[in-house]
Amino acid sequence: MSESPDPVPSQEVSAMVESDTSPAFEEFGLDAPSADPVRAAPLTAVNEVPVRVQAVLGRARVPVGELIRMKSGMVLELDRRVGEPVDVYVNNRLVARGEVMLVDHALGVTLTEIVRQDS
Template identity: 70%
Template sequence: MDNDIAAAPIEQNSEAFVDLPSLGETASPEPLEDIAVYEGDGGALGLDAVHEVPVKMQAVLGRARMTVSELMSIAPGRVVELDRKVGEPVDIFVSNRLIARGEVVLIDKALGVTLTEIVHEDD
């Protein structure tokens, strides 16, 4: 049987490929022209380049555990008991990492959260 696929020439578009270093090689030190970098007084890179990166932020009122059959029977008007008490702080997550706690507030008929505590990684 002929193997036409193996014999067919592969067309390459030079714009679609980027030269990457092989294992053990060092990349060439070409500057990244599309990224604006701010160097502060100490010479450290600033955060200006990432200010516009979108992140997912969540305010978690509480959690509940239930079986699949309980989940399937949920209907409008059903009350789901959460693991928090009224007045307890809500957890604020950014990209699935706990960063703060706060209180639920009402602002012009919309819910919001006032941050009351910043959570550090060592907490």
Template identity: 55%
Template sequence: MADLGLEDFEDTGPSGGHDDDGDKAAADLAPVFDVPVNISAVLGKSYMSVSQLLKLGAGSVLELDRKVGEAIDIYVNNRLVARGEVVVVDDRLGVTMTEIIKSEDSNS
């Protein structure tokens, strides 16, 4: 997957993408571009006792709390921000975001 900078995204503001204030706002964000964040794509969860965990080995099947085809949760710094689908990109797994979660909805 390619690294994308802010300039790779089209501005869809009310002025049609030619807003000098938008360019200024993007420049104001420059100090945070290199701040690392932890991104997790959670396929599902499972709860078990330590004794059950110790019985797992190669070939064991771990049942998750999701159904086949159900969206996965995408977390940034342990905060739910989106849901998406698993995709394959050049023999690697990736995630396509299908829904952005508003901050007031992410407390679930």
């Protein structure tokens, strides 16, 4: 039985991983993905953990009485203007800002800035 040839020599894979300068990994203090399965194993444990992601277009403060009187078609004025970036929260923590876009008749957000919160 013969082994099938490796499509990418392991030296090239290592070089590709080492040259990965993805800002997302650096921004969150993570190492780039590794071709070494032993180094990659800790991150695979969290791949299936659900997180809550929110894209906040804006906020408004409204008295309860006014909120109760609202009807379909009424406008609620937000604290943001058209064209301003939206905030992206993961588990109630601000992680990025972005622009709203339309993707196949659904709304999406293109991330334009990663927010670093120094503790």
